[in-house]
Amino acid sequence: MEIIIRSVILSFLMAVGCNLFFETLLPKRTFRFKWLRHTAIPAFTAGFLLISFTPIPPFILQPVRFVLVVMLVTLLYFRTGIVQCVIFSLLLCSIYWITSAFLLSAAYLFPSLWEQSRASAAEYITESIFICLIFIFHHRFKNHSDSWHTLSRTFASFFPLLSIIVILSISMMNTSKAITESRARFAAVCSFAVINVCYFYFISKTLGKEEEMQRLRLLHEQTRNQMALYRDMHKSYDLQRRQLHDYKNQLGCIQGMLESGQISNALSYISNLTGTLSKSVSLISTGHDVVNIILNRKYQEAFEKGITMPLSINGLSELTMGEEDIVILLGNLLDNAIAACEKLEADRIIQFKMTFENGQLILSVRNPVKEPVIIKENKVITGRRGASRHGIGLLNVDSVIKKHGGTSVIKCDNGWFYFSAIIP
Known part of the structure; x- marks a missing residue:
């Protein structure tokens, strides 16, 4: 005993x-x-x-x-x-x-x-x-x-x-x-x-x-994302300033055509002007300035590269997350998705979701990939230089999510890469 x-x-x-x-x-x-x-x-x-x-x-x-x-x-x-x-x-x-x-x-x-x-x-x-x-x-x-x-x-x-x-x-x-x-x-x-x-x-x-x-490495990535935000904001404000500057001249030109009876030319001019403005205007409005800037820029970038980007969003005016954290989250996730789609010959699509549901921020990105992504313990494992940056970006994303008490899941299945997160 x-x-x-x-x-x-x-x-x-x-x-x-x-x-x-x-x-x-x-x-x-x-x-x-x-x-x-x-x-x-x-x-x-x-x-x-x-x-x-x-x-x-x-x-x-x-x-x-x-x-x-x-x-x-x-x-x-x-x-x-x-x-x-x-x-x-x-x-x-x-x-x-x-x-x-x-x-x-x-x-x-x-x-x-x-x-x-x-x-x-x-x-x-x-x-x-x-x-x-x-x-x-x-x-x-x-x-x-x-x-x-x-x-x-x-x-x-x-x-x-x-x-x-x-x-x-x-x-x-x-x-x-x-x-x-x-x-x-x-x-x-x-x-x-x-x-x-x-x-x-x-x-x-x-x-x-x-x-x-x-x-x-994380600090460098954060600085890079922050600078990208400032560049996007500068481009957006500069574009708006130039559009306002030309607004008076454009109206004067249209007025002159109408006064001289050139109705068909005026209509053609208005049609071309509308098409030009539709490409430059901010199509996405979430109620949050920083989110608007990032999503509009990434949406435009995806459009120019032949990538379809359906969005599921709702009002984000109550979002209290810091600007830098928002840039890290959206910048890295969408940059990675766009980079992955660029490698594909067809089926270029990024499914993006960012909504408030039951007091939580739901964030989801889904895109096809050319090669399977190796994931271990919710982290991307790779030795390639280009994909290494992809992994660093996701580490930044993970650090922001944990900072705000959230959880995230990444997986790769049947040629698709999935990212989803819930943040209180």
Whole structure:
């Protein structure tokens, strides 16, 4: 009975550490029944209990069993791919094995630790130190999950596997209690622990630089969008000014034709003048000046490129979102859609919706694409330079939506790219 209670406690402690570790790095899956989200710790506990009550495999296979159990539960409860799950599971395993090897080598170095009264507490000490390390990891990296996804595809992802191999090799050394060998083992474990600390320090610095570069990219994109708005506003005001300037002359010309009896010429002139004005006048009116400017400019741009752009909009006069955020949202979404349609020979169409419904702003863009867009965790994944800018634009859009407490979904299905968002 004592063994069962001890196994349950140790498995639970390990489960808490594992759950916190993966919550730091990965988003949780969405379940139909929300209470299922809270069963990750019991699932990890059950997995470690299974390890506790099954025959112990050869020493070199013990980490494999640990990693397989962790991977299975992680894939069930967290949104991640197989490769990324393997890397993160190996990283967790290396942290635990180094902690365990450090305490074991310390016990050999200090024989008094092998007393029966203290040996029974060795596992609890290991689990406690392991959880403390995970809490430190969580505190340091809880806001860097996006950067970890990028880092997991670099050379640094091989280090956890190397750590496990090295620490297993050290642990399999002769377990003689000779003081010289004990000191050598302890020194080897300590040295490798220092290497791992340096690894995490390197990761920390790399993530910091990656986030700074991302911040600069977003800032550049915001500035580009803001400048685009100013240019559009300037063009619109300049066009209106020129139209007003010519208005008197045009009326005078029409008056002269009518006075001289040139009715047919006057009608022809009026017809041409109406056609010219219809191309330059603002056709879209939403009750919000900035939205009007952007939609009219993008609509005109799409028209000139042979792209049909049906709109579903209603009164947006109550829209309180800042001008810069509006430019980021509409500018990036419509620029991406127009760029995608330009690559098509036919079926050039952008379906756009921006309405207030039940106190929420509904924003939706749908357009065909020439090639499938790879989407992972609601983000566009691509290595091409042109599409990279497309991805940066959507990151800007996502940051604005989150800033205002909204949610968004992107997907690509059957040759169509979909974006939809709900913003309170």
